[in-house]
Amino acid sequence: MSAAAPERIVPARLGTAAGSRALLACAGQAWRAQFVFRAATWSGIIGATLQVVLVMLVWTAVYGARTEVAGVGQDDAITYAVLGAVIATVFQPFVYDTLYGRLRTGAIAFDVMRPLSAVPMTLAQQAGAAAAQLPAAGIALAVGLLLGALDGPGSPLSGLAFALSLLLGFTIAQILNFMIGLVGFWTLEVSGAFHIYRMFVQFSSGALIPLWFMPDWLSGGLSLLPFSSQVFVPLTIYVDPAPGPHTLTAIAVQALWVLVLVLLAALLWRRAIRRLVIFGG
Template sequence: MTSTAVMSGQKLPFGQMLAAVLASGVQAVRGQFVFRTATWAGVLGASLQVVLVFLVWSAVYGARSEVSGIQQHDAITYAVLGALVAILFQPFVYDTMYGRLRTGAIAFDVMRPISAVPMTLAQQAGAAAAQLPAAGLGLVIGLLLGAIQPPGSAISAIAFTVSIVLGFAIAQLLNFVVGLAGFWTLEVSGAFHVYGMFAQFSSGALIPLWFMPGWLTDVLTALPFSSQVFVPLSIYIDQSPGKHTLTAIGIQLIWVLVLIVLAAMVWKRAIRRMVIFGG
């Protein structure tokens, strides 16, 4: 019996499905706080990261108020917020698919009346939500240090809120697709290490795309990674939002739709590779 046949079973009512998905997310939040030492280490690490980023970028600018057309306070705000956003975007739970694939437990995920896709995405969202205390404390420290300036304008703040949500969706969809590599390789830790480093660099979380060579900026801008961090933070510090802001958000929305289709296609191919109970 193949997974495709199993998936044709009866589905739960929408209300029950939603409750199950939310419960999965809550469970992921609680799971992140099981190891308290690791939790406190994460909080401390986030705080130190904010201080170090502030000191490094202040030293880079030195007495100069502008570099490559970017004001010092904008660059520091971008860098500190980029570090905090990376904390929320980077926790990966999809590598747990590796263990479930090796043990065969993934078969039960596919057989359930709720698709494993929203359940897995909910777990990832829960893991990210568990990082909010660390990111929140880092934000407070950044504000106290004067490292984080207010948004460029009220419109920028609203547009940033929309953009960061879309950026998070893009990050999670990409993470999900990478996690599905386990259906082919039965190993995802290596893929996640490579992907994590590439995503942080290409998204502009480490270095704003403004400071990269022109040809590299053009290449990275054409990829979905820049829509995760660079686009939202650029909107945040933008003093004059306008048509270009709507265009940037529109491109993010397009990436979300494209990645939803891609994730669905990869998931469909992934479960086709799996034969349940040796049938």
């Protein structure tokens, strides 16, 4: 059975100011949605705080009386682990229900005709949902500071480079989340793909175990993937007492990954849209 090619629709586009307001509204709506259920909000805060306490206890026990393992000092390892847990709380909200719901109901067919494209709208919703994790991350971070589990950056320059690297890491995480959400165009179900992705990215990004402590063949392979740019690269910059050309190289690689992933996401989006068949003209 053959189907006629869908009619190409060229929607009107919003101006820059109107588009920015619409994206902020999408982000705000996603932010507020995260606080609808108070029990879920408190469980997120408690979970993030417990994770910080647990990783501090685990890495303290791993080091024991030793001050250094594999060339990494105990204080640096604990700081890395605590910050890694906090960053993962914000980076990985995995908001896939927006695309999923629109695909299941068929509303995605209207999204391609809206003045505001579904792509920036979904990314804005992801950013809003991630921002909603900041209170939990902030409380967990405060607990880490009270417990003395956090040291400052290796140097003032390391702190500045860390902020830039963290922004690039967040961008990479959100693009990858969006690309996983596009799986729904082929399967109409994305929760399984997200759970698999979540387990993989927590390990390969260095959020659970720093790449320092992995075998060379494994850490070398993971460093070639974009996942390490989400957590491991920013945190290694944070604890680095002597930033230099290697820091600039690491940030440049992150920027390159952003460009590559944007192009891949655009290609995947075009292929996904081609799967839509709009009946009735």
